Amino acid sequence: MRQRDFENRYRDSWVQLETWLKSSGKNTDAATLDLPAAYRDLCQQLAVAKERQYSNRLIDHLNQLVMAAHHQVYRQQTLRRKGWLHYLLSGFPQAVRANGRVVALASALFLLPALVMGIGTYNNDALIYAVMSPGDVLSLESMYDPGNRVLGRERGSDTDLAMFGFYIKNNIGIAFRTFAGGILFGLGSIFFLVFNGVYLGAVFGHITRVGFVSTFYPFVIGHGAFELTAIVLAGAAGLLLGRSLVDPGQHRRAVALRLASIEAMKIMYGTFLMLVIAAFLEAFWSSSTATRISIKLGVGGLLWLLVFAYFTLAGRREENNAG
Numbered sequence: 001m002r003q004r005d006f007e008n009r010y011r012d013s014w015v016q017l018e019t020w021l022k023s024s025g026k027n028t029d030a031a032t033l034d035l036p037a038a039y040r041d042l043c044q045q046l047a048v049a050k051e052r053q054y055s056n057r058l059i060d061h062l063n064q065l066v067m068a069a070h071h072q073v074y075r076q077q078t079l080r081r082k083g084w085l086h087y088l089l090s091g092f093p094q095a096v097r098a099n100g101r102v103v104a105l106a107s108a109l110f111l112l113p114a115l116v117m118g119i120g121t122y123n124n125d126a127l128i129y130a131v132m133s134p135g136d137v138l139s140l141e142s143m144y145d146p147g148n149r150v151l152g153r154e155r156g157s158d159t160d161l162a163m164f165g166f167y168i169k170n171n172i173g174i175a176f177r178t179f180a181g182g183i184l185f186g187l188g189s190i191f192f193l194v195f196n197g198v199y200l201g202a203v204f205g206h207i208t209r210v211g212f213v214s215t216f217y218p219f220v221i222g223h224g225a226f227e228l229t230a231i232v233l234a235g236a237a238g239l240l241l242g243r244s245l246v247d248p249g250q251h252r253r254a255v256a257l258r259l260a261s262i263e264a265m266k267i268m269y270g271t272f273l274m275l276v277i278a279a280f281l282e283a284f285w286s287s288s289t290a291t292r293i294s295i296k297l298g299v300g301g302l303l304w305l306l307v308f309a310y311f312t313l314a315g316r317r318e319e320n321n322a323g
Contacts, residue, residue, distance in 0.1 A: 003054045010045055014065060017042065021068050034259060039069045090315030092270035095263070097311070099236060102243070106236035109193040110228075114201035121205030128206040131199055140203065144212040144219065163287070167279035171227060175234035175275055179241075179268055183257075186242020193235040200228075218293045219286045221300025225307045227278035230271045237264035237271070 001009075020033045046062040096103055121127045128137055174196065181188020207216045244260035245253055285291075285299075 095266035113197035117201030182238025182241035189238030218296035
């Protein structure tokens with residue numbers, strides 16, 4: 001292959017990589033570049049250029065590009081070695097903010113059906129039976145009966161630790177289905193977000209209507225800050241997968257899906273951790289009747305404020321320094 005043909009064949013990929021390096025992967029159409037793969041391809045192209053004794057100008061240019069890419073690859077690997085601490089302090093909230101529009105869409109798909117169904121079941125006592133059987137409704141009411149020793153789901157085991165394990169399995173199962181549904185061009189994630197919104201709205205509306213507010217709201221407010229937020233984030237990650245299949249851009253769908261999954265998992269790792277926290281609170285804190293209602297409401301409100309502040313503020317300094 002002549003040098004001119006070689007340059008024409010790979011010039012676009014070199015320009016894309018240079019654009020990515022100049023912007024550090026931010027605010028550019030090349031932001032979804034798979035840097036390790038591009039770096040490996042570039043090293044191979046440099047080796048070919050040297051073997052075929054192309055011009056010094058081309059070899060020097062590729063060599064400089066390889067060095068710059070190597071620096072970025074090493075930097076990414078260094079950041080990964082910082083592990084979970086860096087991810088929790090910066091990476092997770094940054095990933096959520098970077099995909100703010102998708103997160104907002106997932107929030108709307110979850111909250112709007114919940115609001116409509118909540119108002120509907122509060123004003124119409126028969127509407128709850130559209131999503132639950134009569135037996136399930138009776139079971140739901142018994143969970144939040146003020147006379148119970150513990151609140152929430154009926155327990156097959158009498159230990160909080162056993163319920164902790166159950167809640168982890170149940171919560172992560174819901175989140176995973178909501179996320180994985182995105183592979184169906186986003187339709188699965190949309191379905192699970194809307195379904196969970198309708199179901200939870202029905203629960204909120206019905207329990208409020210029957211008057212168990214003194215037990216129900218103090219129960220859900222604490223762990224709900226983590227659990228409900230995590231469901232929305234799982235849906236947003238699923239929508240990222242779906243978007244890559246509906247509109248893959250300049251990539252083939254398989255490549256677009258792989259790139260989108262990298263971004264989606266930046267959200268899902270933190271989402272799974274949030275669900276573990278939610279399960280812990282639900283098993284050991286929310287279900288207790290020994291704590292006063294005012295304290296539960298106060299702690300729950302504080303947890304919601306902390307979650308909001310975390311996703312709004314965490315990692316901002318690092319973003320500003322990079323900018």
